[in-house]
Amino acid sequence: MTGERRDPLIIDLSETPLPPAPTPAEAPPPPDGAPAAAERALRGVGRPGLSAMGRLFWISALGLVGIWVATGIEGFLRELFTRSDWLGWGATALAAVLAVTLAGFIIRELAALARVQRVGEIRRRATLAASGAEKADDVLDALARLYRGRPAMDEPLARVDAARPDTPDAAALLAVAERTLLAPLDQRAERAVARAARKVAAITAVVPMPAADVLAVLVVNLAMIREVAEIYGGRAGALGSWRLLRTVAAHLVATGAVAATDDLLGPMVGGGVLGKLSRRFGEAAVNAALTARVGVAAVEVCRPLPFAARPAPRAAGLVLDALRGWRETPESSAGETPTAPRRKG
Amino acid sequence: MALGGFGLGGLADDLLDGLDRLREGAASAFDPTLRLGVTGLSGAGKTVFITSLVASLLDRNRMRLLGAEAEGRIEAAMLRPQPDPDVPRFAIENHLSALAATPPRWPESTRSVSQIRVAIRFRPGSWLSGLAGPATLNLDIVDYPGEWLLDLPLIEQEYDDWAAGALAAAQSPARRAHAAGWHKALAAAEPSAPHDEAVAEALAGAYRDYLFACRQAGLSALAPGRFLMPGDLAGSPALTFAPLPRPERGARGSLYAEMHDRFDAYRRVVAKPFFRNHFARLDRQVVLIDALGAVAGGPRALADLTATMSETLAAFRHGRPGWLDRVTGARRIDRILFVASKADHLHHAQHGRLARLVEAMLAEAARRAAFRGAKTRGMAIAAIRATAEQDVTEKGKRVGLVRGTRASDGHEVAIYPGALPEDPASLLAAAGGAMPGEAPASWPDMSYATFQFAPPRWPHGEGPPHLRLDQAVEFLIGDRLE
Numbered sequence: 001m002t003g004e005r006r007d008p009l010i011i012d013l014s015e016t017p018l019p020p021a022p023t024p025a026e027a028p029p030p031p032d033g034a035p036a037a038a039e040r041a042l043r044g045v046g047r048p049g050l051s052a053m054g055r056l057f058w059i060s061a062l063g064l065v066g067i068w069v070a071t072g073i074e075g076f077l078r079e080l081f082t083r084s085d086w087l088g089w090g091a092t093a094l095a096a097v098l099a100v101t102l103a104g105f106i107i108r109e110l111a112a113l114a115r116v117q118r119v120g121e122i123r124r125r126a127t128l129a130a131s132g133a134e135k136a137d138d139v140l141d142a143l144a145r146l147y148r149g150r151p152a153m154d155e156p157l158a159r160v161d162a163a164r165p166d167t168p169d170a171a172a173l174l175a176v177a178e179r180t181l182l183a184p185l186d187q188r189a190e191r192a193v194a195r196a197a198r199k200v201a202a203i204t205a206v207v208p209m210p211a212a213d214v215l216a217v218l219v220v221n222l223a224m225i226r227e228v229a230e231i232y233g234g235r236a237g238a239l240g241s242w243r244l245l246r247t248v249a250a251h252l253v254a255t256g257a258v259a260a261t262d263d264l265l266g267p268m269v270g271g272g273v274l275g276k277l278s279r280r281f282g283e284a285a286v287n288a289a290l291t292a293r294v295g296v297a298a299v300e301v302c303r304p305l306p307f308a309a310r311p312a313p314r315a316a317g318l319v320l321d322a323l324r325g326w327r328e329t330p331e332s333s334a335g336e337t338p339t340a341p342r343r344k345g
Numbered sequence: 346m347a348l349g350g351f352g353l354g355g356l357a358d359d360l361l362d363g364l365d366r367l368r369e370g371a372a373s374a375f376d377p378t379l380r381l382g383v384t385g386l387s388g389a390g391k392t393v394f395i396t397s398l399v400a401s402l403l404d405r406n407r408m409r410l411l412g413a414e415a416e417g418r419i420e421a422a423m424l425r426p427q428p429d430p431d432v433p434r435f436a437i438e439n440h441l442s443a444l445a446a447t448p449p450r451w452p453e454s455t456r457s458v459s460q461i462r463v464a465i466r467f468r469p470g471s472w473l474s475g476l477a478g479p480a481t482l483n484l485d486i487v488d489y490p491g492e493w494l495l496d497l498p499l500i501e502q503e504y505d506d507w508a509a510g511a512l513a514a515a516q517s518p519a520r521r522a523h524a525a526g527w528h529k530a531l532a533a534a535e536p537s538a539p540h541d542e543a544v545a546e547a548l549a550g551a552y553r554d555y556l557f558a559c560r561q562a563g564l565s566a567l568a569p570g571r572f573l574m575p576g577d578l579a580g581s582p583a584l585t586f587a588p589l590p591r592p593e594r595g596a597r598g599s600l601y602a603e604m605h606d607r608f609d610a611y612r613r614v615v616a617k618p619f620f621r622n623h624f625a626r627l628d629r630q631v632v633l634i635d636a637l638g639a640v641a642g643g644p645r646a647l648a649d650l651t652a653t654m655s656e657t658l659a660a661f662r663h664g665r666p667g668w669l670d671r672v673t674g675a676r677r678i679d680r681i682l683f684v685a686s687k688a689d690h691l692h693h694a695q696h697g698r699l700a701r702l703v704e705a706m707l708a709e710a711a712r713r714a715a716f717r718g719a720k721t722r723g724m725a726i727a728a729i730r731a732t733a734e735q736d737v738t739e740k741g742k743r744v745g746l747v748r749g750t751r752a753s754d755g756h757e758v759a760i761y762p763g764a765l766p767e768d769p770a771s772l773l774a775a776a777g778g779a780m781p782g783e784a785p786a787s788w789p790d791m792s793y794a795t796f797q798f799a800p801p802r803w804p805h806g807e808g809p810p811h812l813r814l815d816q817a818v819e820f821l822i823g824d825r826l827e
Contacts, residue, residue, distance in 0.1 A: 005764065010794060013759060025804065025807075030696060
């Protein structure tokens with residue numbers, strides 16, 4: 001025993017006062033090690049990327065395959081030269097064209113990726129600017145660079161520029177930019193999401209094969225993410241889309257799939273009640289809701305400014321719009337055909 | 346893809362209408378339920394545990410180690426109508442208002458069975474199932490007088506065996522003194538004589554007095570439980586019996602034969618229905634033990650509690666549910682948490698020892714359950730924490746005190762209840778004897794104090810302060826909130 005007191009001790013504080021101590025309601029919890037669940041919660045926030053070993057593996061594998069392809073082509077060209085010079089030169093020219101177009105592809109993908117990243121960077125700086133940590137003017141300049149090439153954006157950009165001198169407050173300036181520049185884009189993006197949700201619902205309700213509708217939902221969702229990204233920030237490219245998909249998935253996980261308190265449809269169909277009554281319509285509604293949520297997440301990820309002045313879209317509203325749009329003509333999307341989705345996924 | 350408008354609009358409208366209509370009623374019928382069995386003898390703190398558990402699920406600000414809450418996935422919890430309409434509802438409001446009264450009171454001890462259902466709405470943890478939207482888990486909890494738990498071992502016993510055991514136990518040093526009155530009545534009665542209701546009632550009354558005296562002395566083996574807490578059966582023949590030595594010839598109509606019949610009736614109408622209705626269909630179990638109280642009560646109380654709990658737990662269906670169980674809808678308890686309650690009477694430096702003591706006391710039951718595939722764990726918790734900790738230095742030694750309000754007079758008091766040994770075996774060895782009753786009357790070189798603290802006050806709208814209740818809940822239902 002380590003000098004521990006053995007017999008009980010009872011002190012009446014009305015006789016022997018002790019220094020003040022917190023009440024039970026204020027006292028800190030005992031210093032236990034956090035159990036697995038809490039750790040998981042912390043870890044879930046930061047998604048683990050590739051480990052150093054995994055990265056080494058992919059780099060070396062890619063390098064080997066590259067060398068194999070290059071030496072293979074080289075050997076093939078040599079062989080052609082031994083047969084006939086004409087054949088050799090022709091093939092060499094084709095190979096050169098291939099290399100140039102490949103480089104073009106890569107450059108385009110990298111540019112698209114950079115664009116996606118730039119939108120994220122603008123959003124990050126806008127968040128800082130709203131609290132005064134960054135100059136709002138710089139954010140507006142970046143936004144202007146992003147949208148300069150679009151004819152439809154010339155007029156709104158000019159209006160924002162006009163508002164700059166007489167709006168000294170950073171948050172107010174950002175609000176002006178959000179309302180002028182992004183409001184039309186928001187409407188287009190919401191319409192794209194609602195269209196995708198409706199498409200998904202229709203496909204699930206009509207396509208009888210379970211595996212086929214899963215594939216269709218995936219394709220429609222990917223296309224929707226690309227479309228949303230294009231509306232807000234220009235072409236995303238394959239690499240950029242993949243990256244967006246990952247970001248959207250991470251965003252969905254981080255926000256728990258939805259800001260579900262405002263979500264009506266989730267609990268209604270989530271329990272599978274409707275699914276038990278009629279499997280196909282239950283699945284149609286679930287898939288539509290799912291697509292709307294993915295769409296909302298995509299909007300939040302792709303929008304260059306966070307939702308501050310304008311309300312963020314709600315998944316439930318989008319789903320209801322989408323499903324109602326089957327019959328009625330929604331006022332918001334005047335260009336839509338009233339009956340059924342017309343475009344292919 | 347040309348998707349024609351063949352009635353899709355109408356279908357969508359029907360869909361939305363149907364959803365609206367079905368949302369309220371039918372949705373809850375398909376929600377998964379989890380029945381949590383709160384097991385503990387009287388005084389172990391079942392009612393306080395359930396009250397605090399329900400209040401903490403409704404107001405989750407102190408449940409930071411419940412995984413789903415830490416991840417922000419629990420959206421809401423509310424009380425729902427319980428599934429069994431013939432069982433009274435657990436009076437959570439009364440218990441909470443007793444705790445909030447001036448001065449605060451602990452909830453009253455339970456006198457009959459009651460039930461409560463908490464519905465928890467959460468977002469599933471994996472993002473794939475998270476996309477499908479929030480799910481609901483119904484948590485059903487039953488409260489009952491702890492005395493009735495003592496009836497479970499009787500279900501498998503015959504009158505002869507039970508009577509012989511009870512008679513032998515009454516001769517042990519721990520109980521002989523309390524049994525004097527009953528032994529006198531026993532000597533006056535003749536088991537083979539014809540049944541006489543007056544004699545039967547005198548015997549039953551004397552036996553009941555003996556059980557009450559044993560309980561006063563801190564002993565736990567007090568079957569049959571309805572003798573102490575009769576519920577609505579007070580005075581009925583099923584409760585008017587007592588152990589008798591087996592006569593040479595137990596003729597028909599003799600006192601012994603009548604007692605035998607009544608014991609069987611007790612098993613049939615009291616013990617078995619109680620088990621069947623409330624314990625046969627549990628998914629998870631928490632076993633509450635006032636180990637600190639038993640240690641303070643001395644080796645006899647500790648030995649008695651250990652033996653009683655071990656015997657009681659044998660009645661439950663532990664183990665992982667097999668495919669046959671799933672097909673037939675049978676349930677098994679696949680997680681058991683052994684809890685040393687009232688851990689707030691002890692400084693947290695000693696909580697590990699307290700948890701180990703409970704694990705050691707129930708090692709037999711835990712091994713049995715683990716062998717059948719159930720997960721078990723020991724933990725020292727306080728469902729409602731009535732004390733805060735304070736370290737003082739006394740003659741150069743640091744003493745970890747717990748400080749709270751004395752229940753009797755409202756004075757603020759700081760106590761140190763004594764040092765539990767690092768190795769619980771030393772306590773159990775000192776308590777162990779051939780029979781629980783044979784244990785020595787006091788600890789050889791230690792002493793412990795128990796204490797009655799008044800409940801704490803906590804701000805309205807918050808969950809009650811507790812020690813590790815969140816970890817206990819995480820172990821018990823955390824996997825069902827994934």
